[in-house]
Amino acid sequence: MNAILKSPFAWLLKREYWESRRGFLWAQVTTAGVILGITILGIIAGEVFRARMGIDGSVRMGAANLSEMLRSATAHDIGQLVKALDMTLLLFGFIASVVLFFVMFFYLLGALYDDRRDRSILFWKSLPVSDTATVVSKVIAAVVIAPLIAAVVTLAGYIGAQIIMSVWFLAHGVNPFSLLWAHIEPFSLWLHLLAMVPVNAVWALPTVGWLLVWSAAVRSKPFLWAVVIPILAGVLNFWVGLLGLPNIDTRFFWGDLVGRALLSIVPAGWIAPNSVGMHGVDFVNGDQLAAISYSSMAHAFTLPDMWIGAAVGIALIAAAIWFRRWRDEA
């Protein structure tokens, strides 16, 4: 393990983290912190509101006092509570995923561009590191390191929320351990979030490759090239169809070409196409947790979309490596 952490490749990953920790770590921590802050503000507002209304201090849910309600709780009620707690974790995970999407998108667009712009590429290239290792380290940073950090912050945010709830319960004389902590079992659900990281990673490859190619190839404005070109192509294709001329099926064009090129890094983006294949499970309307079951993840690897996208993504990454090697900054 120690030898791995001290290998040159591990240093490349550390470098990516150093350069991008603002996005990888602090953007996530800040967002989770804001949610926790809003939770606290909400609780305080609720308390103030209740104090003004002259309602007694004990926690009320509906008509019943919380402690009384707990005593009379059925197994079903407990089940609902656990589900609500799971949803808290998923909420943190969802918000972290939104942040992660933007962080990954702009990280990948800048990964092979920023150092060309400020000419520090000449410093990196003065070291005995192959361009393949450099580019691969950036891929790994985007699809493994950033998501793992997001997952850890998700768990921390969730635990933070439970601590805030516990303080609130305590303030009202309710024992948080019997109500909350006895039912918290975040780890099994969290392990699902962790297990999704490799699935997301393979699914993300076409977008990773697409963004890296533009990042490595263009002289300026990689964002415009990477985003405007597919959208213009989509509009043009639609227009050609409008004229009644032969064109590519617009649904395929937007969904399978433009969508996969730009949006495959959306965490769990494979769920929707996967649900088409997995009959009997309605991911979108039914049990959301089934969508991220281990069997659903395994099933995602049976999708041709997954493998065709991965092959295209790897080809694009290879092109990015070629550009990184031979792009002449004259």
Place this chain on the structure above:
Amino acid sequence: MNAAAEAIAERPATPPAAGSETVVQARGLTKRYKNAVALDGADFQVGNGRIVGLIGPNGAGKTTALKAILGLTDFEGDLKVLGMDPRKQRPQLMREVCFIADVATLPRWIRVHEAIDFVAGVHPRFDRAKCERFLSRTKLHANQKVREMSKGMIVQLHLAIVMAIDARLLVLDEPTLGLDILYRKQFYQSLLEDYFDENKTILITTHQVEEVEHILTDLLFIRDGKVALGATMEEMGARFAEVLVNADKIEAARALKPIDERGAVFGKSIFLYDSADPEQLAQLGEVKRPSVSDLFVAIMKGTYA
């Protein structure tokens, strides 16, 4: 091409007196861009343990030659650097070769300790203790970011890192561009005192010829993508001579086919000779060894015409 350059081009470019082995060997090095030829069949060698100045006007192909040597660009012709092909063996080559291409190229986000940790992590020939010793002489501290440094401080950091790498060949492309005079002097001083030894080779391009003249062992003049002159400083001293001639002897001086003539004070003229007979020259006036910049100007005359 002017007469001087022609006269010189007739002679084969003398390879620098190599040490035990050749560090760079280029034959017919050619690089074409879409609209221009940057290198046009350049031949040159760089011997082990030399400090070579690659000197030429803007657009002569200096930077392209360095990029080819460093494997940063594709080219035609034969080029071996430490016996390796820079196109195919770049990562291996970079273990033995180091370069500074304009000092302001350190990433702005990096901290001093991160830069050191990183280079120590990826470079097998980096001596961390040596680097820290260099840095201890400066005002830099471990947590400082490059974006918070003055240009001179960035130079100090970059130099401390590069000089702690035990490379066989160090390539410097306009290393002191944009630096004030204090740092420029300091730069070359530390290069000589703390870095250079007989197992190392340094290849420098610069416009500030006067600044490097005293440290060079070899000269490579490059013009229009070709090597116009390659010589050691000793050979150059033996071959070229500058004579301050009184007005009455100017005709005699011209008869000896100088490669350059320019006016001086009190009606005197300065003539530059290539391989002239020293005794004949002594009769004309005071003989001196020409400065690299005067030689450069003489050879490059007409380049901008």
